[in-house]
Amino acid sequence: MRGQDRPRLTRRASVLLAAGLLAAAGTAALAQMAAEIVPPLTGAGQPMADTAAPPVPHWVVDDIRKMRAYPEQPPIIPHSIEGYQLSVNSNRCMSCHKREFTQGSGAPMISVTHYMTREGQMLADVSPRRYFCTACHVPQADTRPLIDNTFVDMSELGVGHAGDQ
Numbered sequence: 001m002r003g004q005d006r007p008r009l010t011r012r013a014s015v016l017l018a019a020g021l022l023a024a025a026g027t028a029a030l031a032q033m034a035a036e037i038v039p040p041l042t043g044a045g046q047p048m049a050d051t052a053a054p055p056v057p058h059w060v061v062d063d064i065r066k067m068r069a070y071p072e073q074p075p076i077i078p079h080s081i082e083g084y085q086l087s088v089n090s091n092r093c094m095s096c097h098k099r100e101f102t103q104g105s106g107a108p109m110i111s112v113t114h115y116m117t118r119e120g121q122m123l124a125d126v127s128p129r130r131y132f133c134t135a136c137h138v139p140q141a142d143t144r145p146l147i148d149n150t151f152v153d154m155s156e157l158g159v160g161h162a163g164d165q
């Protein structure tokens, strides 16, 4: 019995060993790829090295509402939000974007989704899950992209448009 069991065990061991070697080779290849990809994104060739912080970019604050890349994209913020307090007790954004204040401020109202709970229940005020605006809405800076972007808008993919003719 023992004599029969032994070769089976060794075969299993060698399969494990081969799998281990493959995994090790794969990890090494991945690590090499990561070494090539990461520095342009982090700015540091050596992740733990001290590097000078790049200058803060200039925000685009031209007040021109930008087209969205897709209908449900949180629109980007086209104005300065420098010094706007956004805390549990005070929400500067809502002083212009809340439904009640839009007539005076000229700001677009936060859309209906911002008044909905997770279950779709409509509230009188902004839903807690939409309270911290900058979790989703961000200002833009005019900077050079770190990697090329081949994004194509879906309306340029040859679809017919409703109401075109």
Ligand code: HEC
Pocket: 062, 063, 064, 065, 066, 074, 075, 076, 077, 078, 079, 081, 084, 086, 092, 093, 094, 095, 096, 097, 105, 106, 107, 108, 133, 134, 137
């Ligand atoms: C003083 C009033 C005011 C305050 C405060 C304010 N906004 Fe605005 N916001 C506007 C106005 C007006 C516009 C329309 C575009 C423009 O004039 O800049 C706008 C546009 C936007 C847009 C673009 C909407 C779209 O459909 O393109 C977003 C997003 C936005 N604001 C988010 C914020 C956030 C987040 C804050 C708080 C950090 C904030 N705003 C604070 C007045 C304000």
Ligand code: HEC
Pocket: 071, 072, 073, 074, 075, 091, 093, 094, 097, 108, 109, 110, 111, 112, 113, 114, 126, 129, 130, 131, 132, 133, 134, 135, 136, 137
């Ligand atoms: C969880 C993410 C999230 C948070 C938090 C959030 N928004 Fe939005 N917002 C969106 C998305 C997604 C859209 C576009 C689709 C929609 O209307 O739901 C949007 C749309 C908007 C629009 C454009 C509305 C329109 O009809 O064109 C404004 C203005 C806006 N948000 C302001 C705010 C303000 C101000 C806050 C903070 C009180 C806020 N948002 C918080 C995700 C968010």
